[in-house]
Amino acid sequence: xxxxxxxxxxxxxxxxxxxxxxxxxxxxxxxxxxxxxxxxxxxxxxxxxxxxxxxxxxxxxxxxxxxxxxxxxxxxxxxxxxxxxxxxxxxxxxxxxxxxxxxxxxxxxxxxxxxxxxxxxxxxxxxxxxxxxxxxxxxxxxxxxxxxxxxxxxxxxxxxxxxxxxxxxxxxxxxxxxxxxxxxxxxxxxxxxxxxxxxxxxxx
Numbered sequence: 446x447x448x449x450x451x452x453x454x455x456x457x458x459x460x461x462x463x464x465x466x467x468x469x470x471x472x473x474x475x476x477x478x479x480x481x482x483x484x485x486x487x488x489x490x491x492x493x494x495x496x497x498x499x500x501x502x503x504x505x506x507x508x509x510x511x512x513x514x515x516x517x518x519x520x521x522x523x524x525x526x527x528x529x530x531x532x533x534x535x536x537x538x539x540x541x542x543x544x545x546x547x548x549x550x551x552x553x554x555x556x557x558x559x560x561x562x563x564x565x566x567x568x569x570x571x572x573x574x575x576x577x578x579x580x581x582x583x584x585x586x587x588x589x590x591x592x593x594x595x596x597x598x599x600x601x602x603x604x605x606x607x608x609x610x611x612x613x614x615x616x617x618x619x620x621x622x623x624x625x626x627x628x629x630x631x632x633x634x635x636x637x638x639x640x641x642x643x644x645x646x647x648x649x
Contacts, residue, residue, distance in 0.1 A: 459564075472628045
């Protein structure tokens with residue numbers, strides 16, 4: 446029970462602190478509102494929960510055995526992240542009703558983004574390796590993924606809500622444009638750990 450409580454605290458801290466997913470959810474909240482931003486929220490939660498399951502069931506070991514596979518994924522993912530950052534930077538400001546006329550991020554984009562998000566890798570690998578003793582394998586992986594899924598809904602909803610609340614503050618289209626560009630630049634900056642770090646879990 447003590448280890449489960451420690452795991453829950455770890456999940457809460459890593460989920461609620463700023464990161465690429467949360468920045469993008471806040472941007473969706475500002476530009477698209479709750480209803481159109483809700484699919485993005487669910488896609489992030491589902492995508493990351495599935496990622497934890499896959500990592501827990503052995504993908505990390507595969508990358509350790511074939512580093513080239515992760516190298517290819519890393520650079521392809523970095524290019525994809527740059528594309529998403531560009532889409533955010535050029536997205537139109539909200540029009541009538543405070544909602545943008547463009548399209549929110551799609552399911553495949555949100556799910557695929559988990560695999561190029563350095564924070565997602567740290568969260569998945571660290572939780573599976575550090576809290577493996579929370580239950581016998583493979584139940585431990587299921588418990589960790591389920592906890593991330595439940596708490597992830599609360600975290601993603603909070604950050605989406607931040608973005609919706611900003612609609613009342615950022616009423617000038619130029620201010621919204623500046624916000625979108627800032628979020629895009631922060632996403633680009635989040636690429637640094639991808640190139641600075643080695644394989645996921647190499648710091649263990």
